[in-house]
Amino acid sequence: MFKEILLHQEFVDLEHHMQLLDRKLADALQRMRHGSSPDLIEKARQDERQLLSELDRLMTRLRAIEGQLLQFQKTATRH
Numbered sequence: 001m002f003k004e005i006l007l008h009q010e011f012v013d014l015e016h017h018m019q020l021l022d023r024k025l026a027d028a029l030q031r032m033r034h035g036s037s038p039d040l041i042e043k044a045r046q047d048e049r050q051l052l053s054e055l056d057r058l059m060t061r062l063r064a065i066e067g068q069l070l071q072f073q074k075t076a077t078r079h
Contacts, residue, residue, distance in 0.1 A: 004072045011065045018058055025051045 028051060031044035 004069065007065050007068055007072075011062065011069070014058055014062050014065070018055065018062070021051055021055050021058065025055070 025048065028044045028047040032041055032048065035041035035044055
């Protein structure tokens with residue numbers, strides 16, 4: 001039961017972090033569209049790549065936690 005609570009809290013924390021990454025990604029896209037110099041546009045592209053990579057790792061972890069939480073639910077309904 002304790003592990004389930006910890007996983008649920010991690011899931012909530014990761015969802016909050018994902019929202020932050022989404023906002024940062026939107027900012028990078030705006031900077032790419034409206035950048036005032038090629039250097040600033042390139043920096044925004046680099047930021048976008050880094051943010052997408054981080055978002056991919058975060059989403060992978062979210063799916064893993066979801067799977068573990070589903071296993072807890074299945075086990076609880078069997079007893």
